[in-house]
Amino acid sequence: MFLEAAAKRGAQLIVIDPRRTETASLPNAQWIPIRPGTDGALALSILEVMIDEERYDEAFVEQWTHGFDELCTYVQHFRPEVVETITGVPAETILKLAYQISNTTGVAPVMYTGLEYSNSGLQAIRAVFTIWALAGQLDVPGGLCFSSLGNHFPINRSGNVENPNVDRAIARDRFPYHPVPLAKPVRQNPLMLCSPWDSVLKRLTALFGFPFLAIPRKRILTMSSKPLKKF
Structure with a gap:
């Protein structure tokens, strides 16, 4: 666990969480409920x-x-x-x-x-x-870093992995849907569900989130999701 390793090296941790988690009990950790x-x-x-x-x-x-x-x-x-x-x-x-x-x-x-x-x-x-x-904490040592093409930062190299050939997936004829990571903006997803796309897009699968709760413009998303057969 990299947070535990950082705490052992003397890093100060501030844990903002409704619960007092294990992370909040690490050395140099401050819990803010x-x-x-x-x-x-x-x-x-x-x-x-x-x-x-x-x-x-x-x-x-x-x-x-x-x-x-x-x-x-x-x-x-x-x-x-x-x-x-x-x-x-x-x-x-x-x-x-x-x-x-x-x-x-x-x-x-x-x-x-x-x-x-x-x-x-x-x-x-x-x-x-x-x-x-x-705060000037972007792309500085110890701050918030962004990955880019060709990045080999050891924590996450998923951006260097090519998408699989979904046409060769097992039971492709019975289960034709397969998640594919995209490195493209998706902020227009609600509009994609509206006409003329409503005759093309029939299914929406959400992973690791619930868009009707989390994203802004939820009214548009709710209205534009009506053509969907399954969610």
Whole structure:
């Protein structure tokens, strides 16, 4: 377990979870309990502190972002004292989190499907990644790294594996469906289910998530899923 190995090397771990997990009991680990499904509010509150106190990478914002002014306006609704009543996380803890992320060189988030299974989970994940972008923690040693073509980072080499020849799959005639990893944007999936695609797409299989709960524009997805024969 790489988190356990990091803790043994002296890395500080902050575990934000409704439960006190085994990870929260590791050396140098701090457990911050939170009400289930409120992670997005916590992330937006951290952003509010960073923006209000100008603890963000101004050069990054100037060169690489769109809609920063709108974000500044939106996060004003998520001041720590307000979010404390939503999440159960004390305002002082929220402030400390914002300071730790923005002041430390090399901070990385580790998440799996916990946020994705909550209401508007995808937006919560986006808010978390926005924290790391504004804090200048992208593609820096110890920060949040992105894989690319030809990447051989030892933790995950799945991007280097070619998709199998599904035509040779066992029982292809009886089970013609097979998952194939795609490295393409899928944000237009709801629109793909609408006319004229409704005469072509009849089935939707969701793996490791529930799109009707997690993704934004759920109203469009719900309406556009009506032509599906199976889900």
